[in-house]
Amino acid sequence: MAATRWIRRNLVVIAGVLTLAYMIVPNVVVMVFSFNKPAGRFNYAWQHFSLDAWKSPCGAAGLCDSLGLSLQIAVWATLAATVLGTMIAFALVRYRFHGRGPVNSLIFLPMAMPEVVMAASLLTLFLNLGAQLGYVTILIAHIMFCLSFVVTAVKARVLSMDPRLEEAARDLYAGPVQTFVRVTLPIAAPGIVAGALLAFALSFDDFIITNFNAGSTVTFPMFVWGSAQRGTPVQINVIGTAMFIIAVALVVGGQLISNRRKKTAATA
Amino acid sequence: MTATAAPPAAPTPPLSDAEPPVRKASRRKRLVPYWLLLPGILWLLIFFVAPLVYQASTSVQTGSLEKGFQVTWHFQTYWDVLQQYYPQFLRSLLYAATATVLCLLIGYPLAYLIAFRAGRWRNLLLVLVIAPFFTSFLIRTLAWKTILADGGPVVSVLNNLHIIDVTSWLGWTTGDRVLATPMAVVCGLTYNFLPFMVLPLYTSLERIDGRLHEAAGDLYARPFTVFRKVTFPLSLPGVVSGTLLTFIPSSGDYVNAELLGSADTKMIGSVIQSQFLRVLDYPAAAALSFILMAVVLGMVTFYIRRAGTEELL
Numbered sequence: 039m040a041a042t043r044w045i046r047r048n049l050v051v052i053a054g055v056l057t058l059a060y061m062i063v064p065n066v067v068v069m070v071f072s073f074n075k076p077a078g079r080f081n082y083a084w085q086h087f088s089l090d091a092w093k094s095p096c097g098a099a100g101l102c103d104s105l106g107l108s109l110q111i112a113v114w115a116t117l118a119a120t121v122l123g124t125m126i127a128f129a130l131v132r133y134r135f136h137g138r139g140p141v142n143s144l145i146f147l148p149m150a151m152p153e154v155v156m157a158a159s160l161l162t163l164f165l166n167l168g169a170q171l172g173y174v175t176i177l178i179a180h181i182m183f184c185l186s187f188v189v190t191a192v193k194a195r196v197l198s199m200d201p202r203l204e205e206a207a208r209d210l211y212a213g214p215v216q217t218f219v220r221v222t223l224p225i226a227a228p229g230i231v232a233g234a235l236l237a238f239a240l241s242f243d244d245f246i247i248t249n250f251n252a253g254s255t256v257t258f259p260m261f262v263w264g265s266a267q268r269g270t271p272v273q274i275n276v277i278g279t280a281m282f283i284i285a286v287a288l289v290v291g292g293q294l295i296s297n298r299r300k301k302t303a304a305t306a
Numbered sequence: 307m308t309a310t311a312a313p314p315a316a317p318t319p320p321l322s323d324a325e326p327p328v329r330k331a332s333r334r335k336r337l338v339p340y341w342l343l344l345p346g347i348l349w350l351l352i353f354f355v356a357p358l359v360y361q362a363s364t365s366v367q368t369g370s371l372e373k374g375f376q377v378t379w380h381f382q383t384y385w386d387v388l389q390q391y392y393p394q395f396l397r398s399l400l401y402a403a404t405a406t407v408l409c410l411l412i413g414y415p416l417a418y419l420i421a422f423r424a425g426r427w428r429n430l431l432l433v434l435v436i437a438p439f440f441t442s443f444l445i446r447t448l449a450w451k452t453i454l455a456d457g458g459p460v461v462s463v464l465n466n467l468h469i470i471d472v473t474s475w476l477g478w479t480t481g482d483r484v485l486a487t488p489m490a491v492v493c494g495l496t497y498n499f500l501p502f503m504v505l506p507l508y509t510s511l512e513r514i515d516g517r518l519h520e521a522a523g524d525l526y527a528r529p530f531t532v533f534r535k536v537t538f539p540l541s542l543p544g545v546v547s548g549t550l551l552t553f554i555p556s557s558g559d560y561v562n563a564e565l566l567g568s569a570d571t572k573m574i575g576s577v578i579q580s581q582f583l584r585v586l587d588y589p590a591a592a593a594l595s596f597i598l599m600a601v602v603l604g605m606v607t608f609y610i611r612r613a614g615t616e617e618l619l
Contacts, residue, residue, distance in 0.1 A: 051419055053416070054419030057412045057416040057504075058435070060412070064446040064449035064450060064453065068446065068449050083452070122349060125342040125346060126342065132339075150603065150606055152554055152555065154560065155558060156354070158578055162360045181349065182350065189346075243443055245444060246560070249579070249583075250579070250582065282437065282441045284440075286437055289437075
């Protein structure tokens with residue numbers, strides 16, 4: 039039979055597309071339900087079409103405050119983790135020194151531990167020190183768990199860099215600073231950007247560690263968590279949909295720009 | 307996106323992790339790596355290692371919230387919480403393992419598709435894998451409440467195909483419900499950690515030289531044999547890191563169990579969370595969290611040894 043043969047030959051494609059569908063379906067549901075007008079406090083069942091939530095995205099009390107707070111924390115955590123992580127990555131790849139092994143393990147461990155363990159232990163530290171839980175403790179925690187991921191991302195890029203390029207720069211009488219700014223940094227940039235984006239996404243979306251160390255401060259994921267108990271405003275779906283669209287637009291836009299650059303580079 | 311979008315194979319790294327370039331170093335220069343490491347490592351020592359030490363000491367304390375806690379080397383707590391909460395422990399490991407296996411089974415074809423069969427669609431497919439990330443994962447998990455709801459699409463399909471009788475008999479679902487059953491929790495876990503499986507798999511598959519497949523074909527290997535003898539062994543690093551990246555976070559997760567499950571599907575993360583934040587029994591909570599850490603680290607170490615890819619670390 040031709041049909042069964044076609045199915046057998048394209049089995050991988052069919053299975054892969056089904057998996058993709060599984061991954062995208064919840065996003066579609068979030069999008070569709072952002073146009074819902076729910077009957078009660080919860081937005082889980084379809085009632086009828088409405089644009090109300092899109093007209094007032096900040097209509098739910100506290101939602102936009104939590105969103106702003108999450109953005110702020112993510113920006114600071116990303117900056118700090120990227121700077122610290124890049125420094126560690128360069129030290130690990132470019133230098134031979136005593137204690138590389140333990141440092142590598144120390145970087146790996148936070149990624150090999152269930153988040154709830156890190157969250158709980160950090161809370162015991164803060165409780166023992168009598169620290170006021172809130173903005174500062176969230177920031178400290180986020181920098182801590184983003185750090186390892188930045189190191190890993192930057193390390194991968196620096197590892198594939200040819201050290202002879204820097205030697206060449208030095209041979210041409212570039213000073214250490216000049217070599218770093220004009221040669222090393224541009225080549226390492228994709229790795230650093232990847233690490234920073236990862237840190238931003240991780241920090242912005244983190245719930246478990248924040249849940250333990252936030253005190254009464256409400257970040258966006260905390261707001262969503264709370265709303266799952268008290269009632270989910272449709273605005274949550276609006277924000278989720280908007281985040282999805284903005285991010286996809288940025289990725290596709292970036293792709294187009296880099297494609298165009300490649301093309302002009304090829305024709306030049 | 308044009309046909310030339312596929313990037314050429316990355317050149318072999320001129321530097322291996324094991325051998326950094328040797329440099330004639332002056333005393334001052336020899337200190338450079340330490341200055342580079344200092345701030346980041348200090349941060350990890352103070353906010354990652356020290357907390358673990360504090361937690362260890364908390365777990366052997368006794369006392370009450372009103373009178374204060376004192377270190378009395380009361381190891382009994384470990385035994386007590388283990389006896390009281392071993393069902394949640396076992397359940398967490400079982401759910402996490404099931405979700406990891408499911409992720410591998412359904413993630414592999416997708417990674418394979420993107421690496422070998424996507425052609426000029428490759429970048430688009432990669433975006434589609436990462437795209438769900440952009441909506442907060444809590445919002446997406448809540449969306450599963452709608453999808454799996456009683457009388458919702460999934461339940462009615464399972465009902466019409468009479469699958470739900472089988473799953474109920476197996477104890478995965480209860481009656482005509484999917485929501486608030488083990489099946490819903492495992493479904494949520496699988497969904498949430500799937501990209502962590504697909505991306506490492508894709509990275510290791512993409513590195514495989516296509517000519518190896520041709521060579522195997524020239525030697526009369528059937529497609530399945532090529533997969534079994536060439537593709538899969540070469541993708542093992544991706545399989546190992548993918549399974550770790552799904553198993554570790556899902557074993558400690560409590561979001562899926564709380565949002566999609568019921569009291570009968572509680573995972574150990576929920577217990578730790580409520581002991582710490584609601585019951586305020588810090589010694590018990592610290593002991594629970596320590597046991598979880600030990601179990602997961604032990605399993606991970608054993609697994610990495612068996613898989614033989616220690617350089618992953």
